[in-house]
Amino acid sequence: MASGGGSKVWSLMSLGSSVGAAVAARKALEASWKTAARRKPPANPADPDVDVWEAVTWALATGAVASLARMLAQRRAAEYYTRSTGHLPPPLQKDGQ
Secondary structure (H helix, E strand, C coil): CCHHHHHHHHHHHHHHHHHHHHHHHHHHHHHHHHHHHCCCCCCCCCCCCCCHHHHHHHHHHHHHHHHHHHHHHHHHHHHHHHHHHCCCCHHHCCCCC
């Protein structure tokens, strides 16, 4: 596979896995919040009517869960790419590969 073509394929795989992971993580987090807090998560944490600790908790949870889901999805995409092409995606290649 040509370097440019592989890079485009990886870009699409990376973007797709990141978006999919973010959507799934958000849905899971919202469901968990509804179960634990017995109410919907804050629609806009910046709203002054939202308790500051609830806004902070929601912001920390969404940031952590979304980042973790994105990282795990991209690792799986990189594994699939490597199995399919025999080498790491271009942005992940180390010197000398």
